[in-house]
Amino acid sequence: MVARADDLMAAIEGTTDQFEDEVAQLCEATTAAEEIIGKAKGEA
Structure with a gap:
């Protein structure tokens, strides 16, 4: 079970890294x- 959890975590981390950019x-x-919305509302 621990090994499967480790594999799942590795897969999630790999997917996250894949879309980092x-x-x-x-x-x-x-x-x-x-920022644009804030300026339009006069907040910035």
Whole structure:
């Protein structure tokens, strides 16, 4: 059971690493959108 859990964790980590660049780009885009919305509302 422990070995299967280790295999599952390794698979999850590998998948997460596979999309690291895309996730970083989405985070940057979200931050930029939040800044624009804040400026539009006069918050920034």
